[in-house]
Amino acid sequence: MSKTDPYAALRIKEFNIFLLLRFALVFGWSMQFVVIEWQVYALTKDPLSLGIIGLCEFIPAFLFAPFAGHIVDKKEKRNLFALCIALFSLISFGLFWLTSNRIESTWETYTILLGIYALVFFGGVLRSFFGPTIFSLIGLLVPKKIYPNAATWSSSTWKGASVFGALFGGFLIAWIGVHYTLGIIFLLVMLALFLVFFIAKKPIFNKVVGESVKKSLKAGLNFVFKDKVILGALTLDMIAVLFGGAVAIFAVFATDVLNAGPKGFGLLNAALSSGSIITMLATTYIPITKNTGKKLLISVFGFGVFMIIFGASKLLWLSVIALFFSGVFDGISMVVRQTILQLKTPDDMRGRVGAVNSMFVGSSNELGALESGVAARIFGAPLAVVLGGTMTLVIVAIIGVKNKSLRNLDLRKDIEEHEKED
Structure with a gap:
C-alpha cells in the first residue's frame, strides 16, 4: 500500500462501515439540533430559551468528559460505542414522542419544554462518551501508518454530515414538520446501531487493575x-x-x-x-x-x-x-x-x-x-x-x-x- 494512496483507509472494510455509521449519526445529530432549536423557539418565542439548550448540553458534556475518558480506556470500544448509540436512540425517540399531536394536545407547554431540556441534558452526558469512544475506536480500525489518511476521511465525514444534516433539518421541517423529521432522525440512529455490529470487538490496552478513578484521571x-x-x-x-x-x-x-x-x-x-x-x-x-x-x-x-x-x-x-x-x-x-x-x-x-x-x-x-x-x-x-x-x-x-x-x-x-x- 503506497504511502501517498489517498484511499488507503477506505480499503479497510471496518473503517468504511465506521464512516457510514458515523455519517448517519452526525447527520441525525445535526438535524436534531436544528429541529430542537426550531421547536423550542416555537413553544416559547424567547431567544433565551435557545441559550438554555446550549447550556443543557454543554454542562454535562464538559463535567462528565474526564470520567468518560477513564471508562473508555477500561472498556471494550465496539460494545461501548453500541451502548452510546442505543442510548442516543432513546433520546431521539423521546423527542419524537414529545412532539406528537397527542402529547402537544394534552400536556402543558412548560412540561413539554422541561422534557426537551431533560433529553438535551442526557444527550450532553452521552456526548462526553461519544468523543473519546470514537477517537479510541479509529485508532483500532486502521494500521498506524495510515492514521493521517484515516483522520482525513473521518474529519471530512464528520464535517460533511454536520453541514448537510443542518441543511436537511431545515428543509424537512418545512416539508413534513417537526414530528416526522424527528422520526427520520430516529431511523438514522437505528441504522447506525445496526451497522456498528459489523465491526468486530477490539482489544483493551489499559488493563491496570485497582487503579482509582482519581489516579486514572490525573x-x-x-x-x-x-x-x-x-x-x-x-x-x-x-x-x-x-x-x-x-x-x-x-x-x-x-x-x-x-x-x-x-x-x-x-x-x-x-x-x-x-x-x-x-x-x-x-x-x-x-x-x-x-x-x-x-x-x-x-x-x-x-x-x-x-x-x-x-x-x-x-x-x-x-x-x-x-x-x-x-x-x-x-x-x-x-x-x-x-x-x-x-x-x-x-x-x-x-x-x-x-x-x-x-x-x-x-x-x-x-x-x-x-x-x-x-x-x-x-x-x-x-x-x-x-x-x-x-x-x-x-x-x-x-x-x-x-x-x-x-x-x-x-x-x-x-x-x-x-x-x-x-
Whole structure:
C-alpha cells in the first residue's frame, strides 16, 4: 500500500462501515439540533430559551468528559460505542414522542419544554462518551501508518454530515414538520446501531487493575499537559474557535452589515463549510506528515487573517471569499490536529486524551459563541470579529515562538516507525 494512496483507509472494510455509521449519526445529530432549536423557539418565542439548550448540553458534556475518558480506556470500544448509540436512540425517540399531536394536545407547554431540556441534558452526558469512544475506536480500525489518511476521511465525514444534516433539518421541517423529521432522525440512529455490529470487538490496552478513578484521571491530564505537542495542538484549536470564530453572529452580518438577508445568511454559512470540506478531501492527496507543526501554525494563522478580512468587509462577495478561505485553513488545521493526536497518543491513553480533546473543542464552541455575542454587543459585530481574529494571530505567534516541539514537529519519522511495527 503506497504511502501517498489517498484511499488507503477506505480499503479497510471496518473503517468504511465506521464512516457510514458515523455519517448517519452526525447527520441525525445535526438535524436534531436544528429541529430542537426550531421547536423550542416555537413553544416559547424567547431567544433565551435557545441559550438554555446550549447550556443543557454543554454542562454535562464538559463535567462528565474526564470520567468518560477513564471508562473508555477500561472498556471494550465496539460494545461501548453500541451502548452510546442505543442510548442516543432513546433520546431521539423521546423527542419524537414529545412532539406528537397527542402529547402537544394534552400536556402543558412548560412540561413539554422541561422534557426537551431533560433529553438535551442526557444527550450532553452521552456526548462526553461519544468523543473519546470514537477517537479510541479509529485508532483500532486502521494500521498506524495510515492514521493521517484515516483522520482525513473521518474529519471530512464528520464535517460533511454536520453541514448537510443542518441543511436537511431545515428543509424537512418545512416539508413534513417537526414530528416526522424527528422520526427520520430516529431511523438514522437505528441504522447506525445496526451497522456498528459489523465491526468486530477490539482489544483493551489499559488493563491496570485497582487503579482509582482519581489516579486514572490525573494520569490522563498529566500526559496531555506535559506533552507540548499535544497541548499546543489542542490550545491552537481552542483559541481559534474561541476568539476567531464568528458563526454565532453570521445573522448579524447578513442583516445589519451586508444587507444580504436570509439568502446572504445561507451563503455565509455555505462558504465557510464548503471551504473546510473541500480542503479536507484535498488533504487525502497532499501529505501532511512533512513539517506538520509548521503547517498547523500556518493554517490557524491563515484562518485568523481571513476572519479579520471578513470582519472588515462591507461587500458580500468579499465576505464570502474570506469565509471560504478561512474554511480552507480551518479544514487543514482540523485534519493536522487529529493526525497529531492519533499518532502521539498511546493506545492505553486514547480514551482520556480523547476526553480532554472533547473538553477543549466542546468548551471552545459554546464559549466561543458566547464570546462572539458579548463582544458584538459591546464593540459591534465587525470590530468584534476583527479583534477576535487579531487575538488569534497573536496567540499563534506566541505558541509558535514558545513551543519549539510543536513548531519543529515532523511526523514522517513516526509513520516510518509504525510501518516497521506493522
